[in-house]
Amino acid sequence: MLRTAAGLGARIASRVQAVGFLREGEHVVGARAADLETGAPIHVRARQVVNAAGVWTDDIQEMVGGRGQIHVRASKGVHLVVPRDRIQASSGMILRTEKSVLFVIPWGRHWIIGTTDTDWDLDKENPAASRADIDYVLDHVNQVLRTPLGRDDVEGVFAGLRPLLSGESEESSQLSREHTVAHPVPGLVLIAGGKYTTYRVMAKDAVDAVAHGLGGGIPDSVTDRLPLVGADGYAALRNQRQALARGSGLHVSRVSHLLRRYGSSVHDLLTLIRERPDLGRPLEAAEDYLRAEVVYAALAEGARHLEDVLSRRTRISFETWDRGIAVAEEAAELLAVPLEWDEEQVKREVEFYRKGIEAERAAQEQDTDQEADAIQHGAPEIVPEAGIGRPGGD
Numbered sequence: 001m002l003r004t005a006a007g008l009g010a011r012i013a014s015r016v017q018a019v020g021f022l023r024e025g026e027h028v029v030g031a032r033a034a035d036l037e038t039g040a041p042i043h044v045r046a047r048q049v050v051n052a053a054g055v056w057t058d059d060i061q062e063m064v065g066g067r068g069q070i071h072v073r074a075s076k077g078v079h080l081v082v083p084r085d086r087i088q089a090s091s092g093m094i095l096r097t098e099k100s101v102l103f104v105i106p107w108g109r110h111w112i113i114g115t116t117d118t119d120w121d122l123d124k125e126n127p128a129a130s131r132a133d134i135d136y137v138l139d140h141v142n143q144v145l146r147t148p149l150g151r152d153d154v155e156g157v158f159a160g161l162r163p164l165l166s167g168e169s170e171e172s173s174q175l176s177r178e179h180t181v182a183h184p185v186p187g188l189v190l191i192a193g194g195k196y197t198t199y200r201v202m203a204k205d206a207v208d209a210v211a212h213g214l215g216g217g218i219p220d221s222v223t224d225r226l227p228l229v230g231a232d233g234y235a236a237l238r239n240q241r242q243a244l245a246r247g248s249g250l251h252v253s254r255v256s257h258l259l260r261r262y263g264s265s266v267h268d269l270l271t272l273i274r275e276r277p278d279l280g281r282p283l284e285a286a287e288d289y290l291r292a293e294v295v296y297a298a299l300a301e302g303a304r305h306l307e308d309v310l311s312r313r314t315r316i317s318f319e320t321w322d323r324g325i326a327v328a329e330e331a332a333e334l335l336a337v338p339l340e341w342d343e344e345q346v347k348r349e350v351e352f353y354r355k356g357i358e359a360e361r362a363a364q365e366q367d368t369d370q371e372a373d374a375i376q377h378g379a380p381e382i383v384p385e386a387g388i389g390r391p392g393g394d
């Protein structure tokens with residue numbers, strides 16, 4: 001989505017944190033931000049500012065003063081990843097639970113099983129999964145499996161926070177999945193709640209509010225007719241995958257994998273491999289991915305750190321038994337060229353990643369959210385937060 005926006009003229013700044021607003025009287029006329037990579041302060045002037053900060057919505061609201069009428073609660077969702085051969089089923093499943101539903105979804109060579117739905121008021125940057133979360137998911141899926149799953153079958157675990165509009169019910173699974181748009185002060189639009197699947201409607205509603213604030217004269221939104229980067233031409237390329245395989249020297253299953261991940265941007269990856277044939281090899285300790293995908297993440301997908309690549313641009317962090325530890329060095333060395341890292345930085349990245357995974361594993365042995373959070377929160381961050389919403393932050 002960000003790359004599509006950039007292609008249409010948006011300026012994208014990754015790892016830049018808003019820490020305050022620029023004000024003229026009551027009006028918001030921009031934001032103060034910090035570049036977390038360099039620590040440099042940035043002032044962005046704007047006629048309209050949008051707060052679209054998910055579970056951080058209330059923190060941003062506090063920066064304008066007062067708590068506003070809209071509050072967002074965080075609900076933690078934990079998913080487990082298990083190998084495909086652990087469940088003998090030919091289709092996905094949706095199971096009813098006492099609170100909500102549990103999905104069992106086929107995912108490449110794995111199953112994804114989840115999710116939990118519990119209130120979370122601890123570290124929002126990196127929510128920790130606890131032993132209780134993992135047991136909850138296992139207990140529920142085991143009710144329908146002939147051969148039950150145990151903790152040893154779990155390859156990976158990931159946790160996220162849903163931003164839910166609060167105030168309607170105490171139970172987070174009952175909170176509204178609808179979104180809302182508000183104008184807390186002149187110059188500032190707030191959008192919160194909603195679902196990933198409704199993001200285009202949310203974006204349209206937020207931009208309509210911005211257009212109103214600008215006094216109109218802006219053409220209607222065309223987001224519902226705008227293909228994302230890689231979508232245009234995808235279907236035809238899928239039909240041509242055998243020819244792409246012949247032309248590139250890659251196996252057709254590799255080409256299918258690249259098409260699934262990059263759509264018609266597959267040509268960028270194939271060009272990289274043509275220029276540097278070693279990039280056409282799979283990563284040694286994460287064979288589902290090619291070395292080219294790591295380099296591409298830095299060149300074209302805004303990855304700045306090893307963790308970005310292993311946990312976000314690829315899913316290596318929860319699709320391998322060792323959670324990406326064994327592949328970390330090879331991936332960091334591949335990133336060193338486009339990101340201009342020296343040997344010291346390569347070591348630093350691998351070390352941070354390893355410590356993060358160790359903390360995550362230790363957290364998952366803890367019974368409660370508080371204990372899991374205390375351990376996971378203790379892991380060092382490769383890029384520190386600027387301190388918003390924390391005591392002492394501005």
Ligand SMILES: Cc1cc2nc3c(=O)[nH]c(=O)nc-3n(C[C@H](O)[C@H](O)[C@H](O)COP(=O)(O)OP(=O)(O)OC[C@H]3O[C@@H](n4cnc5c(N)ncnc54)[C@H](O)[C@@H]3O)c2cc1C
Pocket residue numbers: 016017018019052053054055056060075076077078079115159160161162163192193194195196197198388
């Ligand atoms: C486990 C789980 C399962 C889900 N399943 C589904 C599903 O099946 N279908 C579905 O439609 N939705 C699902 N969702 C919900 C969906 O992921 C969210 O609704 C959606 O991501 C919310 O988008 P958002 O842009 O509002 O917030 P977010 O995606 O949280 O984005 C907010 C962004 O603001 C940034 N930010 C915060 N503070 C600052 C600051 N001070 N400066 C700069 N940036 C800042 C954050 O870094 C973040 O990138 C699920 C969520 C979870 C956790």
